[in-house]
Amino acid sequence: MKVLWLFAHPERRSLGGALRDEGLRALDDLGHDHRQSDLYAMGWNPVVSGADFGHDPAERLVVGEASRRAWESGRLSADVRAEQDKLAWADTLVVQFPLWWYGMPAILKGWFDRVFVKGFAYGVTDPARPGRSLRYGEGRLAGKRAMVVVTAGARESSLGPRGINGDIGELLFPLQHGTLWYTGMSVVAPLVVPGADRAGDADFAEYAARLRNRLRTLETEAPVAFRHQNRGDYDDDLVLRPHLAPGRRGLGVHRAE
Amino acid sequence: MKVLWLFAHPERRSLGGALRDEGLRALDDLGHDHRQSDLYAMGWNPVVSGADFGHDPAERLVVGEASRRAWESGRLSADVRAEQDKLAWADTLVVQFPLWWYGMPAILKGWFDRVFVKGFAYGVTDPARPGRSLRYGEGRLAGKRAMVVVTAGARESSLGPRGINGDIGELLFPLQHGTLWYTGMSVVAPLVVPGADRAGDADFAEYAARLRNRLRTLETEAPVAFRHQNRGDYDDDLVLRPHLAPGRRGLGVHRAE
Numbered sequence: 001m002k003v004l005w006l007f008a009h010p011e012r013r014s015l016g017g018a019l020r021d022e023g024l025r026a027l028d029d030l031g032h033d034h035r036q037s038d039l040y041a042m043g044w045n046p047v048v049s050g051a052d053f054g055h056d057p058a059e060r061l062v063v064g065e066a067s068r069r070a071w072e073s074g075r076l077s078a079d080v081r082a083e084q085d086k087l088a089w090a091d092t093l094v095v096q097f098p099l100w101w102y103g104m105p106a107i108l109k110g111w112f113d114r115v116f117v118k119g120f121a122y123g124v125t126d127p128a129r130p131g132r133s134l135r136y137g138e139g140r141l142a143g144k145r146a147m148v149v150v151t152a153g154a155r156e157s158s159l160g161p162r163g164i165n166g167d168i169g170e171l172l173f174p175l176q177h178g179t180l181w182y183t184g185m186s187v188v189a190p191l192v193v194p195g196a197d198r199a200g201d202a203d204f205a206e207y208a209a210r211l212r213n214r215l216r217t218l219e220t221e222a223p224v225a226f227r228h229q230n231r232g233d234y235d236d237d238l239v240l241r242p243h244l245a246p247g248r249r250g251l252g253v254h255r256a257e
Numbered sequence: 258m259k260v261l262w263l264f265a266h267p268e269r270r271s272l273g274g275a276l277r278d279e280g281l282r283a284l285d286d287l288g289h290d291h292r293q294s295d296l297y298a299m300g301w302n303p304v305v306s307g308a309d310f311g312h313d314p315a316e317r318l319v320v321g322e323a324s325r326r327a328w329e330s331g332r333l334s335a336d337v338r339a340e341q342d343k344l345a346w347a348d349t350l351v352v353q354f355p356l357w358w359y360g361m362p363a364i365l366k367g368w369f370d371r372v373f374v375k376g377f378a379y380g381v382t383d384p385a386r387p388g389r390s391l392r393y394g395e396g397r398l399a400g401k402r403a404m405v406v407v408t409a410g411a412r413e414s415s416l417g418p419r420g421i422n423g424d425i426g427e428l429l430f431p432l433q434h435g436t437l438w439y440t441g442m443s444v445v446a447p448l449v450v451p452g453a454d455r456a457g458d459a460d461f462a463e464y465a466a467r468l469r470n471r472l473r474t475l476e477t478e479a480p481v482a483f484r485h486q487n488r489g490d491y492d493d494d495l496v497l498r499p500h501l502a503p504g505r506r507g508l509g510v511h512r513a514e
Contacts, residue, residue: 010305010306010307010318010320011307011317011318011319011320013317013318014317014318014319040304040306046303046304046363046364046367047297047303047362047363047364048267048357048362048363049267049297050267060268060270060271061267061268061270061271062268062271062454063267063268064410064454098320100305100370101366101369101370101373101431101432101435101436101439102430102431102434102435102436103360103361103366103431103435104360104366105304105305105366105367105370106303106304106305106363106364106366106367106370107303107304107363107367109358109360109361109362109363109366110303110362110363110364110367112358113357113358113362113363116358136421153321155494155495157494157495157496158494158495158496160496161506161507162496162497162502162505162506162510163494163495163496163497164393164484164486164491164495164496164497164511165435165495166430166431166434166435166508166511167506167507167508170427170430170507170508171430171431171435171508173359173423173427173428174358174359174360174423174428174431175358177359177423178358178359178360178422178423178428179358179359197319197321227421229421234421237412237414237415237420238412238414238415238420238421238422239414239415239417239419239420239421240419240420240421245419248419249418249419249424249509250418250424250427250507250508250509251423251424251427251428251507251508252506252507253419254421254423
């Protein structure tokens with residue numbers, strides 16, 4: 001594999017930092033290539049602005065169109081292009097972060113906001129069928145795999161299917177389905193590390209071993225069965241057809257059982 | 258009302274910007290006080306770092322504990338304290354943003370990451386019952402109301418209960434339930450503006466009128482019925498008791514019907 005490891009933690013001497021180190025060592029041991037974007041270490045700027053696109057501040061900024069023009073003409077800012085080049089190189093993306101307010105730290109959210117510009121990651125249509133959007137299982141990033149590694153302070157039960165904090169798979173839906181799958185990537189099950197604030201050496205050893213095991217099978221394990229946009233599951237209003245997950249609603253219906 | 262309007266859009270000459278202007282005018286007309294945090298205009302820094310807490314970089318940073326110590330001793334950075342003071346002043350919070358990758362723009366996510374520190378917004382226990390966490394319906398921000406106003410490029414049907422992009426109420430769960438309700442705030446239904454990329458003057462007029470109507474009733478309308486942590490709905494593992502939403506799973510179970 002060629003793995004891009006995206007890491008967003010302000011402290012490398014943390015459980016998350018130790019797991020990142022362990023993961024990169026495991027990839028070395030398995031003979032895989034890897035590159036890293038350690039966003040805090042890089043001083044990554046997460047804020048989308050017209051400056052990303054060489055936009056004239058006197059003109060009204062429409063982010064999607066400005067980003068597409070900048071991407072097509074090679075005028076995107078250099079830090080964004082460098083990240084796109086890393087992702088283009090990779091066949092596998094690992095996204096590792098501590099769960100803050102049930103989502104990604106801002107520095108990581110802004111990696112997707114700035115790097116996944118129109119034309120590069122979305123707004124792509126099928127050249128053979130111009131009206132057909134290539135997304136949710138198709139798109140420019142199709143063929144790549146992605147895995148989320150998330151550390152959380154909450155205990156495991158509270159992130160379960162009926163846990164008070166919300167099912168972790170559904171909390172991750174905007175990232176796993178709305179971003180990674182949207183752009184065509186195959187998403188495997190996340191590695192969730194609960195109780196991270198109280199983890200001791202034995203907990204670290206357990207999760208380090210789980211991470212090694214996951215990396216060993218990452219290339220071949222079956223991805224999450226999110227539904228494809230263009231295989232007949234959705235109607236012309238992009239609503240799931242009634243015979244699928246009949247009578248159900250909510251984020252879970254977009255995953256085939 | 259005393260309203261803090263939190264706004265995160267890089268372009269004030271946008272549909273979002275026009276709705277923000279309209280909303281503030283409506284509050285004036287209704288005789289309500291308001292303050293604003295226009296995050297792009299302020300040049301808000303969304304990245305949590307040890308500098309927020311006066312943390313010695315030679316020491317390992319544990320964000321929760323460092324933030325609590327800095328909050329308790331008044332050593333939080335001045336920009337964070339200014340936002341906490343605005344929120345303390347307000348009885349109502351409006352959170353307005355364009356939906357980017359099915360979540361908040363990074364600049365806004367990082368407002369919560371930096372402002373909602375331990376001690377101020379979470380990690381609060383009942384002084385009368387030390388083991389009892391005050392969260393999900395209780396906490397230091399209890400008594401305040403919150404409303405999300407979100408503009409989205411997607412069409413309305415695709416954000417519905419079985420729409421391909423995911424039910425907007427569940428996409429907003431990390432913010433509405435995991436952040437606002439977590440800290441004790443009452444959350445009213447969001448105002449969702451779909452098709453924002455293609456909106457014309459008639460669409461703007463329609464949504465401006467809806468926003469005015471919502472602001473007119475914001476003080477009195479019934480909030481979303483998220484479940485309380487401390488009223489017996491959850492067991493000791495913080496799992497919803499089986500007689501509630503029986504047989505169901507997923508984010509929807511945390512809302513009483």
